[in-house]
Amino acid sequence: MASESRKPILISGSGLASLLLAQSLRQANIPFLIFERDASISFRAQGYRLRLSAEGLEAIESVLSPETWKMFWDKCGKxxxxxxxxxxxxxxxxxxxxxxxxxxxxxxxxxxxxxxxxxxxxxxxxxxxGIARGDMRKVFLDGCEPYMHWSHNVTGYELTDSGVRAIFADGSKSVEGDMLVGGEGIYSKVAKQVSDGKIKTxxxxxxxxxxxxxxxxxxxxxxxxxxxxxxxxxxxxxxxxxxxxxxxxxxxxxxxxxxxxxxxxxxxxxxxxxxxxxxxxxxxxxxxxxxxxxxxxxxxxxxxxxxxxxxxxxxSTPTGVPEWKNEPRVTVIGDAAHSMTPAGGIGANTAVRDSALLGRLLTEAGGWKEGVTAAYEKEMRVYASEAVKGSYGMATKQFGVVIDENSPTV
Missing domain, CATH: 3.30.9 (D-Amino Acid Oxidase; Chain A, domain 2)
Structure with a gap:
């Protein structure tokens, strides 16, 4: 991978959003490392089949190389x-x-x-x-395997004078990175830390x-x-x-x-x-x-x-993605930032939009720089908040759910 003189972008979790972001960084020759708590991609069930919106497909196609996009498109059912x-x-x-x-x-x-x-x-x-979640994840993993660190459960992070380190469940720490991206889903410890508890699921x-x-x-x-x-x-x-x-x-x-x-x-x-x-x-x-x-x-x-x-x-909070004090070297994507009900099939499509947006900003900057996470979060909050509101609105009818600030969190 080129640009080895730069510290890597650290990515927590290897879900769809994390792996698509990694593909974006790989295309731009920006170094990265992925830390995943599971022992392998087949460690647990991959879940259900996803329907992809026009916006989701556009986000994915904007990231993947022509060869990987063809691999992805061939896996999709039409x-x-x-x-x-x-x-x-x-x-x-x-x-x-x-x-x-x-x-x-x-x-x-x-x-x-x-x-x-x-x-x-x-x-x-x-x-x-549509495409099976497991198939989608395998395509997004293609070419990123050398930078995967399995059995590494990220439980937090520490800022350094010139970067950030991920902290693992056993107390050990990662190499220093330019930036940390929390993409480990609804139980994300990175999300809780960077938002000071404002991100709630x-x-x-x-x-x-x-x-x-x-x-x-x-x-x-x-x-x-x-x-x-x-x-x-x-x-x-x-x-x-x-x-x-x-x-x-x-x-x-x-x-x-x-x-x-x-x-x-x-x-x-x-x-x-x-x-x-x-x-x-x-x-x-x-x-x-x-x-x-x-x-x-x-x-x-x-x-x-x-x-x-x-x-x-x-x-997530039905009113949308909350505001938190920006940390220039740490941000979150996908379910870690905005969990959604399955109503309307909006969640995964919003997650890949996060990956495409953050990947584009990092590519344009040639890697991490001051202001990237702030620009990403400002734009993400607009479309993701609308998606959360829409998902919750449909779920009140489909599932009969009603939540407020006093509802239990995960």
């Missing part, structure tokens, strides 16, 4: 056909054009839902573009389960993005979303993923332990869907049990 459709989980009937039943009514005009309508996820060429109480099954389980559906809604559960609404790509639907060796969500109190893990995966998570998904229509029930009866995993639905 869904046309029915586009978006909704089914009643119990009857199997099409409810696409029926208005969604709200679960939360704004009490006053300033409430988030009243100002934020559902955001359309337009993509390219009339197609909905709230536990909405809503929960979900990710899963997958062979394409043979999806024969009752067809090409498109499907939302399956169950209003019959006495504890609250349950739904599932899946994205079916036409070029893969007839290959029984391919698994399609789905993600299930439930209102607070509906999906509960044994002993409230949401790190449990596999059979325990699969058992709950099957129980919740035991009365679902034969058209959709195979998604769960034929699921790959070992791939099931719980997830908590979290959200």
């Amino acid at each position: 869904t046309g056909g029915m586009g978006f459709a909704a089914l009643d989980a119990i009857t199997g009937e099409d409810i696409t054009n029926e208005p969604e039943k709200p679960t939360y009514k704004p009490e006053k005009p300033s409430d988030p839902e009243s100002k934020n309508q559902p955001l359309a996820l337009a993509s390219r060429d009339g197609k909905i573009v 709230y536990d909405t109480g809503a929960r979900g389960i990710h899963g997958q099954a062979s394409t043979t389980a999806f024969k009752g559906l067809g090409e498109g993005v499907w939302r399956i809604a169950d209003e019959s559960n006495p504890k609250g609404r349950v739904f599932a979303i899946t994205n079916l790509r036409p070029d893969e639907m007839n290959d029984p060796n391919i698994n399609f993923g789905w993600t299930m969500g439930g209102q607070p109190g509906v999906i509960q893990a044994p002993n409230d332990n949401y790190s449990i995966v596999g059979v325990e998570a699969a058992k709950i998904a099957k129980e919740l869907t035991k009365n679902w229509h034969p058209r959709v029930r195979p998604l769960f009866t034929e699921m790959v049990e070992s791939e099931a995993a719980f997830w908590k639905i979290t959200c």
Whole structure:
């Protein structure tokens, strides 16, 4: 890597935002190091399939080299056909054009839902573009492996006279870097430290389960993005979303993923332990869907049990990304800066915009310089705050969640 005379940009975490930022730095020959708490990229489940917005795709394409972009684009599924459709989980009937039943009514005009309508996820060429999170992460990792430090859990940082060092869970410290970027998700210690606790991630109480099954389980559906809604559960609404790509639907060796969500109190893990995966998570998904229509029930009866995993639905402060005193050598990206509910699929698209923006500013500066983090945070707060508000506004209807400053944080 060129520019070896410069101290590296230190990146905490190896999620999508972190790895895309690393790709941007690699293209610009700016040295960097990535510190990840997991032992490898396959250490834990990679989660669900992501739908990409036009803005998200533009951000990714602006960063990747032509060769890596082609690799990424070839991995993406392009869904046309029915586009978006909704089914009643119990009857199997099409409810696409029926208005969604709200679960939360704004009490006053300033409430988030009243100002934020559902955001359309337009993509390219009339197609909905999606990719498995694991595949996306592998593409973004390509070429960055020599700069990865696995099993390094960043718990904070210290500023030096001319840079910054990451501090790890065992008390050791990194080499000195020009700058530290916290991209380690909703539990980011870097985010808490740099914002002096102003960045908060709230536990909405809503929960979900990710899963997958062979394409043979999806024969009752067809090409498109499907939302399956169950209003019959006495504890609250349950739904599932899946994205079916036409070029893969007839290959029984391919698994399609789905993600299930439930209102607070509906999906509960044994002993409230949401790190449990596999059979325990699969058992709950099957129980919740035991009365679902034969058209959709195979998604769960034929699921790959070992791939099931719980997830908590979290959200940043609904009013948007908070202000904090800028630290010139430390900033945050992705979920570390702005956690969002899955409503509308906005979170990952906003995260890659962070990576593209910060990467461009660093590239233009030839590396770190005074003012880069301030410029990044000023611009990021505008689009990310709108995204958080929109995501929360939709989640009040889809998940029945309501949070305020007194809600529990993660």
